[in-house]
Amino acid sequence: MKISINANRCEPSPMRKFHPLAVQAQKAGKKIYHLNIGQPDLPTPKAYLEAVRNFDQQTLAYEASPGAPELIDAIRKYYADLGVYLAPRDVLVTTGGSEALLLTCLSILDPYTEVIIPEPYYPNYTTFVHAAGGRIRALHTSPEEGYRYAYRKRIESLITSNTRAILITNPGNPTGVVLDEQEMRMIADIAKKHDLFLICDEVYREFCYDDKFGVPTMARYDDLDDNLVIIDSVSKRFSACGARVGCVITKNKELQQALLKFCQSRLSVATIDQIGAAALYSVDKGFFKASKETYRQRRDLVVSRLRQIPGVLVEEPMGAFYVMARLPVDDADKFQRWLLESFDDNGDTVMFAPGAPFYETPGKGINEVRIAYVRSIEELSRAMDLLAKGIARYQTEVMEA
Ligand SMILES: Cc1ncc(COP(=O)(O)O)c(C=O)c1O
Structure with missing residues (x-):
């Protein structure tokens, strides 16, 4: 028996790679401050659970x-509020942004074709592109340039x-x-x-901390209809x-048809989750404002604390809830271990995601x-304390030893 070439070209998730070591550390009594996974900690709006609780059909059937x-x-109403008008067929619901990415790659890639992606990038892109037989052409950036790629x-x-x-x-x-x-225009x-x-x-669209960018979406350009594919999700929003x-989301008819074939082959996305998700879109806009403000405060704390650690190179991130930083260590993977x-x-230690798997090169x-700054201010403050102490001790005990 053989595992496919495409599967062998995929990598395990770097965010979960240290899980077994973390379990051992916890068994040994350590408390770990997890900054490695982008799992938001803010409460999900109640509208989701209320809609799910009110589900009253006798048979839990497949959805369309x-x-x-x-x-x-x-979803169309949400986009219309952004000035973007979508027909019902322009939207295909998927199991998270993850499936949206996978189905898009399966629909547009052939073996050895290429996708240009600025690196560092979300590592699961490798899996989606490779599963479809494609290749990633990395667009280089550097921490010195604040990772800008345009x-x-x-x-x-x-x-x-x-x-x-x-x-x-x-x-x-x-x-x-x-x-x-x-x-964006360029x-x-x-x-x-x-x-x-x-x-x-654009799954992080709501988390943009500088008002000069507005609500960033490429969907605002209506001359791009045939080229554009938007990946969206309720996960972070x-x-x-x-x-x-x-x-x-795409207005490209040929692509819509290709995507629909994959959607039909997996029958449907979970019925009850779609009912809950539809209710989420009715939440007051104040929810976005409040969560953005919470993350902004967390970002400010993390960046200012990182800047106090000698030898750390960090740019203030303008959006999402992550910060990429260069640490004064020889190897972040070794340091995490x-x-x-x-x-x-x-009794405390800290986890982050080592940087190398975010790069193709x-x-x-x-x-x-x-x-990932998805913890309370108190937890983030302690985690930054641990990082600073960890770096200092690692430098003397490991790097200089
Ligand atoms: C950039 C990016 N895209 C897509 C996803 C997929 O998220 P989900 O499948 O939960 O929508 C994530 C999750 O972390 C992400 O960071």
Whole structure:
């Protein structure tokens, strides 16, 4: 028996890689401050559970393959409030943004075709692209440049006859980079000029901390209809990751048909979760304002504390709820292992996501980490304390030993 080449080209999730060591550390009595996974901690709006509790059909039937009509309408209304008008067929409901990405890759990639992605990027992109037989062409960025990637020459230099798409995350995970108006327009123009799909993963759209960017969405450009694919999700927007509801939005008819075939083959997204998700879209806009403010305060704390650690290189992220930083250590992977196995401060230690798996290019990101600021101010403050103490001790006990 044989495992497929495509499966063998996928990697385990770097966010979960240290889980077994974390379990051991916990068994040994350590308390771990988890900054490694982007699981929002804010309460999910009650509307979700109320709608689910009120479900009163006798049979839990399959929903329609493209999605529950009331959820599609709720999503369309949300976009209409942003000035973006969608027909019902433009929205296909998926099991999270994850399935939206996977089905998009399966629909547009052939073996050896390429997707241009700015690195560092969300590591599961590798799985989605590789599952479809495609390849990632990394668009380089650096911590010195604040991980910004919207440079026309650099992007165009990566386009070949094999290129099918440009995939961007805006606001960015792991970097928190948010594109400004000119950068968005420039990338849109490149996609149009070279006849490429532009896949915009906008699952962090609500978390943009600088008002000058507005609510970032590529969907605002109506001359991009055939190129544009928006990846969306309720996970981060409504602090509802467990709902597993997202969608793919495109006006490209051929792509809609391709996606629909995959949607039909998996029958439907969970019926009850779609009912809950539709109710989420009725929450007051104040919910977004309040959660954004909470994350902004957390970001400010984490960035200011990182800046106090000698040798750390960090740019203030403009969006999402992550910060990417370069640490004064030889290898973030080794450092994380050491923090779990050999370090504690009064029984406490800390976890982050080591940077290398966020890069396609071998050797990059070795001493970088992604920190998810999805904990309370008190917990983040303690976690930053642990990071500072950990770095100092690691430098003397390991690097200088
Ligand atoms: C950039 C990005 N896209 C997509 C997803 C998928 O999220 P979900 O499947 O929960 O919608 C995530 C989750 O962390 C993410 O960070």
